[in-house]
Each structure stands twice: as C-alpha cells, then as structure tokens.
Amino acid sequence: MAGKWLKISVLIMAFVFILTGCSDESGGEAGANSDQTEITLGFYSSGSADEKMNELIEKFEAEHPDIKVNTQNAPYQQFFQKLDTQIAGGTAPDVWLSDGVFVQKYAERGAAKDLTEWINEDLNKDEYYGLDFNKDSDGKYWGVPQGIQIGALFYNKDMFDQAGVDYPDENWTWEDLKEAGAKLTMDTEGKKADDASFKPDSVKQYGLTFFNITEGWMPVMKSYGGGVLGEDLRNSIVDSEENKEAVNYIVDGMERGIFTDPSDLQAFQSPMSPFPSETAAMRIGIYARTLAANETGVNYDVTVLPKGPDGERFSPTIANSWVISDSASDEKAKAAWEWVKYWVQEDEVQKEWAALGEAVPVKKSVANSDLFLGSGDKPANKQAFLDSFEHAGTLDVNAVWSEWVKKFGDNINRAFLNETSVEEALENADEEVQKVLDEFYENQ
Amino acid sequence: MADMSDNLKPKDHFPEQQGEKKQKKSKLTLAKQKKPKSPKKKWLTDEGKWGLFMISPYLIQFIVFIAFTLIASLYFSFSRYDMLNAPQWIGLDNYDKLINDPVFWKSLWNTLYFTILFVPTQTILALILAAALNQSLKGLKLYRMAHFIPVISSWTVVLYVADAIFNPRFGLANDLLLKLGMEPQQWLNDEALVIPVLVTVAVWKGIGYMMIIFLAGLQNVPEDLYEAADIEGAGVLQKFRHVTVPLISGTTFLVLVLSTITTFQAFEQIYVMTGNSGDITAAGGPNNASMVLMLYLFQQGFAFLKMGYASAIAWVLFLILFAITLVQVKLQNKWVHYEK
C-alpha cells in the first residue's frame, strides 16, 4: 500500500521538476491564425453583466474576423491588484476596463496609451457623454468611456408619502433636504428627528444615507463652492471657508441622526444597503444604484442633486473607461482601438449594454432614446440623470486619487464622529493631502 | 518491500547504499571525491547525503523561488517602485520615511498588541480544551467537529458569522446587551474595542486547530504516568499541571512559535472584517486602530502603488519577527522537555 503511494508521489515530483526545468515555450499563439491579431481584454466582473460582455465580444469577433479577443476577468476588488501585478510582470492585457477613478493612475505613470490622436480622428466628441472626464490638464485623452455613472438624489416615495413630505425637486437646496430629512427620520420608538425625545443613537429610519466620497461629502462640498484639489489637481484646497460650511452642514445632520454617520454604516453588510433595505428615505446615488433598489422593489424615483447656498449644483461623475496598454504593440493597440470604437459607436452594443441597467449609455443618441428613458423600469425620471450632465464634474481624479481620498476620508470621518472639530479635521486633511500630492509630483 | 527500496534509490547520486555496508561505502565515496580530508571528520557522510537528498524539495524551493524573491524585495526596499515602471534606486529614503511615519509605528504597536493578546489566550484555552477532549468521552467526534467548523471556514465565512454576533445594529451581542439592560457597543467600529473583538474572533476561529495540535501531542503522553499520579492522590488540576504540561512542552513550543509568526503576519482577517465590502483602503479602521503591519504594507503596495515602501516595511517586519523567534528558540532550552 504505502509503496504504491510512494511511487506515485515520486513520479509526480519527478514530473513536476521536469516541467519546471524546461518550459520556456509561450504556448497559446501557436494555434492562432497567422493573419489574425490576438488581443487580451481585461474587465472586472459585475455578476450577470459578464455574460453580456462575452456575448458582445463574440459579436465583435464575428464582425472583425481578423481579430481574436482573449478575455480575462476578476472580481472588482482583486482586478486591479491583478492588473498591477501583470503590468509589473510585463504581461498586461492590451486593453482593459478601468474604473473611472483609476484612469489617471495608469495614465500619469505611463502605463496607458495616449488616445488623443485616435479620438480626434475617429470619434465625433459631441456624440458622446463623458469623453472629457478622461482628459488631463494638458488636454490629452487616456481612455474612452464604457459607461457613465452620474450622481442624482434617490428618494423613497412611500416614506415621503407616509411622512406627508413633498417629493424633492430641482429647486431643493441642501438645507431643504435636511429639513425634509428631519421629518423622514425615525427612531425605534417612532419619534421624529425634531421631537425633543428623539434618540439619535437608535435610528430606525434615516433621512439620508451618506457614504464616502462620490455619494457623500464630495457633491456637498463642491456645491458649497469648496472641493479638495485645485484646478491643476496638484494642490490641496481643503482648508477653506466653503468646505467648513459644507462639513458643518453634514456634521449637524449626522449629530441629529438624520444622516448616517460612518459608524452607522458599519452595521450594514455593504454601505450601499440602507436605501435598498428601506432604512433610509434618501440617498445620493450614482446610476448603478438603481439595480439594487429595483432588486428589492423599493418604490422610488430620482431627481437632480440639491443646490448649494449660492445656487451651485454638482453632480459627481465617474466614466468607467476602456484603456489601452502603453506596452501593446502597434498592431494590437490598433485592434484594441477597433474594439473601443465598436463599443461606443455601434447602436446595438450601446443598447444591449444599456438594457442591463448598469450605466448611462455613452452614446448620447441611445441615452436620449426611449430605450433608456422609457424602459419602464424604475426610476421613472431617468431624465434626471441626463439633466445632471449640465452640472457634471469629476472627483478630482489624479494619479494618487485613492491615497489622498483615504487621507481626507480618515480625517473627515473623525469630524463626522465628533472626535475632532471640523476646523482641526480640515486643517489636518489639508496637510496630509498636500503631502501625498507632493510626494508623488515632486518625483515625477 | 524490496522492490520498493530499489525503486527509491536515487541511483545516480548515491551509487551504493545498503545500510549494512555503511562503513565501506563512505570510504568509497571519499576516494571518489579525491578531496584530502582529515580522517576523523568526513565532510559528507552517508547520512549527510541522505539528509541533503531528503531536504532537496526545500532547497529547490529556496533556489528557484525564495532567493530571487529576497533579493528582489530587498532591492525594491531601496527603490522607488510603483510596479508599473522599473524600480529606481533611492538608497535609504524608504527606511528614513518609515522611521518618521506615525501610521507605521501605530501599526507596529497594533501588531504587537494583537499578538500579545492573541497568542497566550489561544494557547492556554486550546491546551485546556485538548486536555478535556483527550479521553474516551461519548460524542467525542461531535465535540471535536464543533470546534473544527470555525477552523475550516474561510475568513469570508467568518465575516458573515461574526457579523451575526458583532453587528452593532443586527447582532446577537448587542441584542443580548440590550435585553440585559446594558449599553450596546460599536464593537468593530470602536477604537478601543476593535482589536479585542478581532482577537476574540481569531481565537474562536483558530482554537480548534491549536487544540488538534495539542491533542496530537497529548496522545504521546503515556497513560501510566496518569495512573501513577492517581495512586499518589493527585487531583485533576495537579495532574494537568505536573504531568500533562511538562510532557507536551515540545508541542507548546511549536504552537507558540507558529502562532506568533502567523499572528504577526495576520492580514486577511483584518482586511475582510474591517474593510467595507473588501475595499482595501477602508480596512484598518476606525482611525487606524486596527491597522497592522501586514495590512499597512499591502495597502501601501497594492492600493497606493508604493511597492518600494511596502518592501521596506516588509523587511522591518521580517527582522522583528526573526528576532522574536530567535529569542523563543533560545528560551526553548530552559523549559522544553524532550524525550531522550
């Protein structure tokens, strides 16, 4: 008995050593048709959308018999770790789907290909939403949007009806929102936020769920006239009066239990949960958040985000984009560009992707068609997302975005939790954000 | 069995090795090597050859994988390296930055705190459990199974399972506290509680494994020693203290060293349990109260593309761990009892 097992083990080991010794052949390419260009396309999984993506790729291949696409995907959180490792190991995919906030991370470090020329030649910029979101301060383009996420105000109609509050509209300011929110906030004993006996520690239903940057402090600060980075995206403008006003507004809302604070959110499996689980009457939400709300059957609609005190409005935008690798050969880069063009130009592709309800279509004609606006799915007022483009802005995305967002977020969260004053939090955040920026840009 | 031993002989390297001919063979080998050696000390005895052959898997691993990794990461630690571009030599800058980085010091402290809380708690509890289980009890298998389910669970499973307990809104713990009329807690979102809660969950998950290691060690303790103790009228606790504990000191040593090393490198648990739906940049909170070294270096390396800095942290972590282990190994002689 033992002898047999031993033999097998030794055999496997020997086999393994032989394999390790001589395996320099880089398989795969051998079988491919010689006049076919083979490209690798990477994208992060988003559940059922994977199937559609593969289907569209097959259609693309049918229309471009000279191009063969190999796909690779990974769960969102791990996708970029994999991508970075692949780039480090010199095996980057030729084209990949990048979260909009990471395009500059690759662009400024030289891993993405400059697409300015091709975009100028092949795409009519007026036909698409969001091309400019990937433009840097030198006017160069680094990616082409695959789908647009833009923020709007989601509200739960049933909760508004129950509390007898009017639905929000485009005239709302953030103060209006808080006022209405107070009437929509309830503790476990059914007391409203304005009641004297209201317990802000045991809130059963929040007025507004407030999460992190895109769906949290960024749109508020920007519509108050503040922001995090100056126009060149290399300097912190955190420590400003406008920001102080905006953050005070938020802190007050959290203290009164109307907005979810960071520790409230910890209670949910995902910080996205309060709205779809009907624990919050309103949320600032990007388009993709309609999926979860529709899934749980919330009776809701959307409108544009509220205005700041001076009437300014800001709709946060993320353009998830196709990025072509700087290390792709000319031939492969061109084939990859064919795919990118196919994606944005073909009505059919745009429509099929729009039908998934993951993102606002990039092509304006499709986004403004009945297919998108009148699909019958909630929210009824999808037009609000398109109207928001008038106030659209990015999230001050640059090469060190995740790092300064963390520094800023850590500090601001301490203010949100009342562990420090707003002034102090902004002062510290200003200093730390600037340090992150300097460290990167001074070494460029 | 003869055929087995024939097959097993690595013939090329060790032309003849029948156990009985040990003496002759060594001489032969010596002659072949043609190296003048002092007659008393042979550099490579027969046993030595066998030894080297038998550790060859590790040697291959070291040569093929580890050596390159060590050199590469050491080089990275002296470089600015963003993974996307080739590393640039910057000398000691990363180490210099590290000394002045408050988050590094905080995560070093958190790592030590976590380890000091975790290792003794788990070791003592696991030993008690193993002693309790090391006898013929009814339903033994079921009990062992119960302690093992957390061990084989992934941290993702543990996340949901622990959440059922420590969720500040929906969890069993606060539910109980409220029913007892006590103040509910924020658990993982409380700076003072986050590490104790993480340690509790880690002990809960890991104890079954340590228990099994102890159990394996306990089964080598001869029963007649217990009988002798019975005759002398020793109580349960006395037997545990004077018979069980010394005899499994070797196992205890093993458990201590291994769990110190793994705890020092704890990463996945904290990442999974404190990150917001797997967001690495959100992990380690609140306010870095649960930021440990491994998490910090992962964040610096993979989330912020500072692989050079991350490698510097890694080397410091490595050196600290090496020092701690050396101390443990040195102290071993003072208390570990081996069968002679």
Added chain:
Amino acid sequence: MKNPNRKRKIISYLIITFSALIMLTPFVAAALNSLKSYTQYTAIPVEWIPNPFKWENYIEVWRMTDFAQYGWNSLVVTLLSVLGALFSCSMVAYAFARLEFPFKNSLFVMVLGTLMIPPVVMIIPQFIIFRNMGFLDTLVPLWILEWLAQPFGVFLMRQAFLSIPKSYEEAAKLDGCSPFQTYWRIFLPMCKPQLATLTIFTFMTKWNEIMAPVIYLSSEEKFTLPIGVLSMSGAWFGKEQYLVAAALMTLIPILIVFLFTEKFFVRGASSSGLK
C-alpha cells in the same frame, strides 16, 4: 470506575459543551440569516427566526454560480497541494529532526526564515518566475509550491519526529533500513495525528485561497470557488443574504473532507491506549 477519573470526565464535559456552544452559535445565527428575505435580514429590531424559511436562496446561489466547475478546480488544486505538503514536508522534516548533514542548523534557520517573509512582497517576484516558466493561467502555480516543503508543515512535522524515542531508529538501522526507509516505514506511520493536522491545514488554506488564484488565473473556466463566489457578489446588491448562503455553501466540501480525514488519521482517544 475510579472516582478521580469520573470527576475529570464531568469537568471535561462541562468545558467542552460550553465551548462547543460558543463555537456553533454564530454559525446557527449566520445560517438563519442566510435563510431570510432581504427585508427580514435588515429588519430592526432583529428577527432571528426566518419567516418564511427561504430555502430558495441556496437554490438561487447554486444556479447563478458555476459551483460545480469552480468546485472541481478548487478540488484539483487542493488535493494536489495536500499530497505535496504531506510528502515534502514530512520528508524534509525527518531529515531536520533525525539526520546529521552539513549546514543543518543554518538550513533550518533558513526554513524558519522563509516562514517569516511577508507573502505580499513575494507576489511580484513569484509572478515573474511563473511567467518565465510559462505557467500563467494554469493551475500549477497554485499547488506546486506545496511540493517544495512549505516551512509551516516542516516545522510541524519536525516537532512530531523529535518526540519519537531514538530506540526506533536504532532498531531500523539494525534491520538494514536506509534513512529514507526508516522515515517512510517507521517514523511516518507514527505521526498520523500530525499528518492529519497538516492535511487539514493545507486543505483549508488552499480551499479558501483568494490572492494567488486571482493573480494567476485568467480564464473563467479555471477559476476556483472563492473567486467564483466573489465574482458573483457584485450582482448581489440588495440580496446580501445570498452572500451568506454562498459562503456557507463553500464550507460543505471541506466539512466532508474533515470527516473523512478524521476517520483515517486522528486516532480516537479510545484507541490510543487510554481507557
């Protein structure tokens, strides 16, 4: 039955019953969560008993994830890893515990040192090595290192070999056994509990591993179970009870392995000479 023995048993029962309860309660709570509707899952105050029991959560998870394919890949990786770990770790450990060879102590310090290298810094260099070997997008990088004696197992097995009396070795020598035969025929069978421990340890790390599969596997049909489940989680916003169900489902195969291993390896206390 002698009195002290009985006392010992009663105390033991109390201890392990109490701790078994602590071990299992959270699983029961999580299992209950996985059977709720989303509304009930997020309800306040907490409703512990699902109403109704939504068994279809599990069916839906099974339907949406390619559990069988991913599970098979995970199984291949895991079994190859376990075999490799058992063989390579015990062999290397035996040499360190029982044989004299040049540089033994320095080499052992090296093994210990390997255990302390933070895995994160190994990712890129290892990726480059496996790329040069042409093993990207194969399952090989996920199990081959286990055939090369991972230090944890070496350490574990070495300690087991160390505790065996020298007389066994001498007897084997007299019988004309080579060191390898002594290890294989005499010492290895004496360390079954430790081998079982190593089996379970390797199984659990490999079965639950996320980072390496993500980095080395690109084709979906080669994905292992944890990535498969993670990939789906994006589609489960608003259905977070599915995540709990999926997580619990990945536990089942490993539970079966445990039962199996327990039967084959771990000597019950009754058979180990205790009465």
